[in-house]
Amino acid sequence: MNARPLILLVSIQTGDFSFLVSSLKEDGYALIITNPFSKTTRKFKKKPSLILFDLDGLDVRYVDILREIRETHPEVPVIVLSQPKPSQIEKALRLIKEGVYDYLKKPFIVDELKILIRRAIRKSYENEIFPDFVIGKNPEMRKILTLAKTIAPTDLTVLIGGESGTGKELVASFIHKLSRRNNKVFLKLNCAALTESIMESELFGYERGAFTGAENKKIGLFSAAEGGTLLLDEIAETSLSTQAKLLRVIENKEFIPVGGTAPVKCDVRLIVATNKNLQEEIEKNRFRQDLFYRINSFTLNLPPLRERKEDIPLFINHFLKKYNQILGKKIEGMEDEVYDFFLSYPWPGNIRELESVLLKMSIICNKPVITMEQVREILPQTNSSSPNGFYTASFKEEKDKFLELFEEKYIKNLLIKSNGNILKAAKKAKVTRSFLYYKIKQYGIDISTYRN
Amino acid sequence: MVKVLVADDDKFTRYFLWKTLSKEGYEVKLVESGSEAIRKILAQNFDVLFLDIYMEGMDGLDTISLIKRINPEIPIVVVTGDLSPEMKDRVQRMRVSEYLTKPLDPCKVKNAVELILARNGGI
Numbered sequence: 001m002n003a004r005p006l007i008l009l010v011s012i013q014t015g016d017f018s019f020l021v022s023s024l025k026e027d028g029y030a031l032i033i034t035n036p037f038s039k040t041t042r043k044f045k046k047k048p049s050l051i052l053f054d055l056d057g058l059d060v061r062y063v064d065i066l067r068e069i070r071e072t073h074p075e076v077p078v079i080v081l082s083q084p085k086p087s088q089i090e091k092a093l094r095l096i097k098e099g100v101y102d103y104l105k106k107p108f109i110v111d112e113l114k115i116l117i118r119r120a121i122r123k124s125y126e127n128e129i130f131p132d133f134v135i136g137k138n139p140e141m142r143k144i145l146t147l148a149k150t151i152a153p154t155d156l157t158v159l160i161g162g163e164s165g166t167g168k169e170l171v172a173s174f175i176h177k178l179s180r181r182n183n184k185v186f187l188k189l190n191c192a193a194l195t196e197s198i199m200e201s202e203l204f205g206y207e208r209g210a211f212t213g214a215e216n217k218k219i220g221l222f223s224a225a226e227g228g229t230l231l232l233d234e235i236a237e238t239s240l241s242t243q244a245k246l247l248r249v250i251e252n253k254e255f256i257p258v259g260g261t262a263p264v265k266c267d268v269r270l271i272v273a274t275n276k277n278l279q280e281e282i283e284k285n286r287f288r289q290d291l292f293y294r295i296n297s298f299t300l301n302l303p304p305l306r307e308r309k310e311d312i313p314l315f316i317n318h319f320l321k322k323y324n325q326i327l328g329k330k331i332e333g334m335e336d337e338v339y340d341f342f343l344s345y346p347w348p349g350n351i352r353e354l355e356s357v358l359l360k361m362s363i364i365c366n367k368p369v370i371t372m373e374q375v376r377e378i379l380p381q382t383n384s385s386s387p388n389g390f391y392t393a394s395f396k397e398e399k400d401k402f403l404e405l406f407e408e409k410y411i412k413n414l415l416i417k418s419n420g421n422i423l424k425a426a427k428k429a430k431v432t433r434s435f436l437y438y439k440i441k442q443y444g445i446d447i448s449t450y451r452n
Numbered sequence: 453m454v455k456v457l458v459a460d461d462d463k464f465t466r467y468f469l470w471k472t473l474s475k476e477g478y479e480v481k482l483v484e485s486g487s488e489a490i491r492k493i494l495a496q497n498f499d500v501l502f503l504d505i506y507m508e509g510m511d512g513l514d515t516i517s518l519i520k521r522i523n524p525e526i527p528i529v530v531v532t533g534d535l536s537p538e539m540k541d542r543v544q545r546m547r548v549s550e551y552l553t554k555p556l557d558p559c560k561v562k563n564a565v566e567l568i569l570a571r572n573g574g575i
Contacts, residue, residue, distance in 0.1 A: 079509070089517050092510065096518075097494065102487040102509035115508045119484070 004030045005121060006046060010069060011054035011081075012036060023110045029117070036065050047073050049121050053100070055082035055091065062091070063098060070099075075128065077101040077120040081108070136311035144300045145174075152178035157250055157295045160273040162302030165350030168273040169231065171300060176229040181269055184228030187221055192234040199242055201258050210259020222255055222266045229269045235295075236276040236287060243288045246270075250294050270295070305347040305354060312343055312354070319355050323362035331362060334370035337395065341375060344399055346406055408443045411436070420450030454478045454569065455497065459489035459515070460504040460531065465554065469502055469531075472558045473565065486515030493522055499572075500549075500565055505532040505539065516546050527568040531556065 007029050009017065021031045032048075036058070051069065055062055070076065078100045082088055092103045101120045104113060135145055151158060152175045160168045169188065176186040189202060197211075205220030221230055232238075238246070249255050250270060254263040272295050281287035305312065316339075320331055334342075347353055360378045361370050393401075410429075418424040422440075426433045440447060456478045458469045466482045473480045481498075483489050487510050489501065501519070505512035516528060527549040532539065535553055543551055549571075550564040 089514060089521070092514065093490075093518050093521060096487055096490050100487075102485060103514075104509050105511075105514075112508050119508075 004028055005049035007031045007050045007052060007117065008048040009033045009052040009054065010036050011052075012057040013054055020110065020113075024114070024117075027114055036069065048076055049124075050117055051076055051078045053078050053080045055080055056106070063094060066095070066098060066100075074099075075124065077124045079104060079113075079116055079120060081106055136308060136314055138303065138308035138311050140303050141308055141311070144302065145171075147298070148175055148300055149178060151175070151298050153180060155269050156297050157270045157272065158297075159278075159295045159299045160271065160302065161278075161299060162273075162275065163304045163350055164275050165352030166302040166304055167351055168275075168302060169233065171302065172229075172231045172271045172273065175271060176269075179229065179269065181228050185225055186229045186231070187225045188231035188233060189221055190233045192237040196239040196242060197258075199238065200245065203242070204245070204255045204257045206258035207260045210257075214259065220255075220257065222249060222268055223264065225268045227267055229271060231271045231273065233273045234275070235272040236274045236278060236281050240286075240288060243291045247288065247291045247294060250291075305350040309343055313339075315351060315354055316342065316358065319358040320362065323359055327362055329362055329365070330368060331365055331370060332368045335372055337372045338370055338375055340395070341372065344402075345379075404443075407439060408445075411439055411443065411445060415440075415445070415447065415450040420447050422447070454499045454565070456480045456500045456502065456565065457483065457489060457492055457498040458502040459483045459486060459507070459512075460502070461485060461507040462504070465504065465531065465556070468556060468558075469561065472556075472561050476562055476565070478565070486510035486512060486518075489515060490518055490522065493519055493526065497523075498526060500527050500529060500568055502529045502531055505530060505534060505543070513542070513546070516543075516548065520546070527572070529564050529568070 005028070007024060009020070009031055011017075011033060012035060017031075017033055021033075024031045029049075053066055053069070058065060066078070070078065080092070080095050080100050080103045082091070082103070082105060084105045088105070095103065101123070102116050104116060135142060148158075148171055158172075158175060160171055162168055172188070173186060176182060189199075191199060194202060201210075201218065201220065203220050203222055205218050205223055206214050208214060208217045232246075245255060249266065249268075252263075253267065254265050256263050278287050278292050278296075282289050282292055305315075316334070320333070323329065324331055342354075349356075357375075357378055361374055364377065365374055411425075414425045414429050418428060422433055422436055426436045429436070454477075456473050458466055458473075458480060460466050460469070461484050463484075466484070470480045470482055481492065483492060485507055486503075489503065490510075492498070493501070503512050503515060507515075510518075512530065512532070516530075519526060519528070529550040529552060530543050530548050531552050531554065532543075533554040540551055549568050552560055552564060
């Protein structure tokens, strides 16, 4: 977004384009004119923001020519220019089906072209940030992304919740890209990985001599991210004292480096993420309530993959395509059985797990279709109901066995979290008490062992 | 549910049509150009299309002739600020269902859709 957007005008005409060049330059665009048959057109190195495709003078092969030009960067929007001719409607329809953004008849007013260019670039930029596969069909996720889009241009702190692997980091980067800070840095720190003292040095930096080994002054992430956005993942893992310091940054936009005395001003947009329920953490005195209120102005709770199953086919397509490209494979799809399994599997690791499974399968698969056998090799869990590693019973029976294992594990987990309190557990799992009792009996779970 | 597509480059007209038609319980999709309207119509079915004539890029007249090739059945309500009888004549020769001039009257907008639905035997 920093450099002048490059526009490529592909034309066989030898007319004078100097007016167009200077007029677009005034609006901050750089225009390069090339002939569709020159080699440079087909292999342009720098990705243009937009292609203007002059149809005049080209014969019936115009679609092939366009395809060749777009081969390297199929996502770049194209606007077609043409003299009005009787055949133009047919051509326009073909070109729009080819993915052309719009069609402009000559002679045109440059201002009209400018409006189209602006609109096409804006749309393609939004598409790049929010590709279809991320948006998906799930209404909950669509609502969340719309809210993310709305709050992105503000400087408010955003809290992103959701299980691990649901795409919290991706959503945070969308917010950054759609904000006015998008020309500055986007930095992230995983708070779970660090001890309190290292974490504070990382965040706020330290002065020379602040502690043994601090021979030079070091700037922290809040200074490095100046003007940009900082994502703190797993915020619930920070200590109460670090939380107090974060509160100060949010409220006063300043911090004191480790070993320093004078506060340092900073302008950083904070996004925090967690897979924990912060309200529960507050009850257990592990999270500061005042900080929670500060970061909770907008919360985006990303649904787990098992609650947005309608999007699983979309992800499968996307990741298969991605790894086909990276690995040079030609996998077209998967057996129906694999598909059914993918839809019924609970995906505890969410999208991240789905992607990693598809990556592994893409590597080992040397047929055009992924088979259930390969899935079993990769996902040991699929074998947990069959000791010899192979399924012997029908799909339904195996699926039921698998579900039973899941239910038992889920309920035991639930009982640990709720200290054997059935009412609490039922509420948490959003099931009725009687259903829970029934399941506990079914799996022969002894509730008393969960009460302390 | 009756699905209406609105193609107009003017934000206020789009908003006005969205408000008026949503109130009637129709599902309204908005686009700002003829080419976007064509992409939408290629991808899904609509019961009515509201179409502006003067738009950047592909204009309304070209859009109509293109849409007639994709889906000749879709009823089109032309919305334009052009009050000249010549334009009205040109557009009506393209066999559109209704012709409304701006500024739009919400009653006329509602009537236009009701009339189209009635002609098609209701949806």
